[in-house]
Amino acid sequence: MIILGIExxxxxxxxxxxxxxxxxxxxxxxxxxxxxxxxxxxxEIASRAHLEKIxxxxxxxxxxxxxxxxxxxxxxxxxxxxxxxxxxxxxxFGLGIxxxxxxxxxxxNHLEGHIYSVFFDNPDIEFPFLALIVSGGHTSLYLVNSxxxxxxxxxxxxxxxxxxxxxxxxxxxxxxxxxxxxEEEAKKFSGTSKELPSFSIARCSQGELFFSFSGLKTAxxxxxxNKSPLEIKKVRPAICYSFQxxxxxxxxxxxxxxxxxxxxxxxxxxxxxxxNSVLRERLEKEFSGKVYLPSKKFCTDNAAMIALAGFHRFxxxxxxxxxxxxxxxx
Ligand code: KG4
Ligand code: ZN
Numbered sequence: 001m002i003i004l005g006i007e008x009x010x011x012x013x014x015x016x017x018x019x020x021x022x023x024x025x026x027x028x029x030x031x032x033x034x035x036x037x038x039x040x041x042x043x044e045i046a047s048r049a050h051l052e053k054i055x056x057x058x059x060x061x062x063x064x065x066x067x068x069x070x071x072x073x074x075x076x077x078x079x080x081x082x083x084x085x086x087x088x089x090x091x092x093f094g095l096g097i098x099x100x101x102x103x104x105x106x107x108x109n110h111l112e113g114h115i116y117s118v119f120f121d122n123p124d125i126e127f128p129f130l131a132l133i134v135s136g137g138h139t140s141l142y143l144v145n146s147x148x149x150x151x152x153x154x155x156x157x158x159x160x161x162x163x164x165x166x167x168x169x170x171x172x173x174x175x176x177x178x179x180x181x182x183e184e185e186a187k188k189f190s191g192t193s194k195e196l197p198s199f200s201i202a203r204c205s206q207g208e209l210f211f212s213f214s215g216l217k218t219a220x221x222x223x224x225x226n227k228s229p230l231e232i233k234k235v236r237p238a239i240c241y242s243f244q245x246x247x248x249x250x251x252x253x254x255x256x257x258x259x260x261x262x263x264x265x266x267x268x269x270x271x272x273x274x275x276n277s278v279l280r281e282r283l284e285k286e287f288s289g290k291v292y293l294p295s296k297k298f299c300t301d302n303a304a305m306i307a308l309a310g311f312h313r314f315x316x317x318x319x320x321x322x323x324x325x326x327x328x329x330x
Contacts, residue, residue, distance in 0.1 A: 001073040001314070004097070005307025006054075008090030009082025009110045010137060011041045013053045014303035017065045017072075020311060021123065024065040026304040029053045032176070039170040041136075047085030054093050072103050074319070076310020079107035080328025081137070087324050094322065107322030108309045110301075111138060111330045112148070114270040116312065117298040117305035125292050128264050132255050134279075135271030135301075136162035136177065139211050139251075141258050142330065144268075148318055150330045153258050154209025161247055162273045164213040168220050168243055172236055173229075182240045183276055189237035196238050197223050199246045209254050209261070216246055248279045252286055259287070268292040274299040 005016035005026075014028040031049045035041050062068065077094035080087060091107075098105040115131045130153075131142040139162075140155035159167065162179055169178020174185075189196075199219045204210035220243055224232050259265045267287050273279065275296045284291045298305060313319050 001311070002067060002071050003074045003076055003307040003311050003314075004072045004094075005303035005305075005310065006075065006077040006090045006094050007110075007113065007301055007303040007306045008050045008054065008086050009078045009080070010086060010301060011035060011046050011049075012301040013050045013057055014301060015054070015057045015061045016303035016307045017061055017067055018304065018307040018311060021119070021308060023120070023304050024067070025061045026302055027057055027061050027064075028302050029057055036175050039176050040166060041083070043083045043085055046083055047089060050086055050089035054089060058093070069097065069101055072097070072101070074310055074314050075103055075105040076108050076307050076313070077105065077322050078110045078113060078306050079322040080109060080325035082110055082326060084324065084326045087326060091322050091324050104314075104319065105322060106310050106313050106319035108306045108313070109328055109330050110306075111140070111142075112150075113305040113309050115142070115144060115268060116309040117270050117294040117302070118268040118292045119308060119312075120298055120304070121295055122268075122292040125268065126266065128262075129266040129268055129292065130255065130258050130262065130264055131268045131270060132251060132283075133271045134161045134251060134269070134273035136160060136166060138271065139213070141209055141254060143258070143262050143264060147312060147316055152330065153262070154207060154211065154254060156211040156213060157204050157206055158212050158214035159217065161211070161213055161251065162271070164217050164247060165273065167217045171217075171221055171224065172232065172239065177272070179273060179276065182244060183278065185237050186240040186244045186278070187237075189241040191238065196242045197235075199242050201246060201250045209258055211250060211254060213247065213250075216243065244276070244278055248276070248282050251279060252282050255283065256286060266290045266292070270294055270299065272300045
């Protein structure tokens with residue numbers, strides 16, 4: 001079957017066409033230029049940029065795949081969580097094709113899409129498994145008991161991990177999104193541990209599997225408060241190294257605790273922050289060979305993962321009508 005995937009939940013406009021589980025085409029327009037001067041995503045600008053790009057992107061996909069609209073058997077569209085105005089563009093686009101051409105459609109939870117991104121490179125992943133979802137908008141730990149059966153074990157009580165990377169990046173003079181640049185800057189640190197600033201993570205009253213990253217951002221802010229731009233530039237690799245290590249420590253610690261509590265020792269690491277090599281390596285070490293990683297191109301938002309989740313929903317007779325829900329729980 002041919003599946004059309006649509007993803008517009010935040011600042012990536014993405015369209016994909018899959019034949020069953022195989023990607024024929026997957027095109028993403030990242031709105032980096034639109035938001036970079038603001039240091040973060042501006043919802044209204046995101047929505048307008050999706051509207052400008054979505055039809056051109058879809059036409060480019062159909063042309064490259066040599067597929068006509070009538071060949072589509074299923075439309076899979078992200079219907080939450082995400083920015084309301086941004087979701088609205090993708091959902092309206094999908095529903096328009098669904099209504100005009102009488103093609104089946106299903107809504108897909110964006111986090112479910114991230115979880116399914118891992119299946120491209122690990123099609124034989126066994127249930128149950130843990131899923132650590134770390135992106136610009138989310139940081140959550142789920143137990144995936146069986147297909148489409150999720151239990152939230154813990155999540156962030158304030159900023160998401162990617163959001164912390166982006167906000168600290170802004171403080172240090174990096175452009176948005178700053179995760180990759182912080183990782184690169186941390187590699188430049190060549191001193192001893194005594195030269196590293198010490199940052200810590202707050203414990204959460206909600207439970208030991210919950211995360212909190214907003215205090216870490218404030219700690220970095222205080223650390224650079226009275227320093228000149230030149231001084232900041234000098235200590236930047238040390239700040240990035242310590243900041244990144246503190247985030248990775250927190251994510252890995254909670255993942256370990258989740259494994260201990262649930263008795264499940266297989267884990268999928270997904271979402272934009274899963275591009276981070278230090279996090280990937282640490283988790284692989286801790287879960288010795290039981291870590292499922294998407295290739296980096298599938299970590300950040302893309303429509304191929306939405307289409308794949310749609311394919312699996314269809315095969316299990318679990319497709320559902322899309323409804324725009326900015327805070328749709330998994
Ligand atoms: O999954 P994603 O594309 O969007 C959301 O659903 O939020 O994730 C984007 C996030 C950004 O915050 C970005 O800074 C972060 O992923 N990111 C990274 C790295 N590459 C992207 N964070 C840390 N290290 C990286 N290498
Ligand atoms: Zn995402």
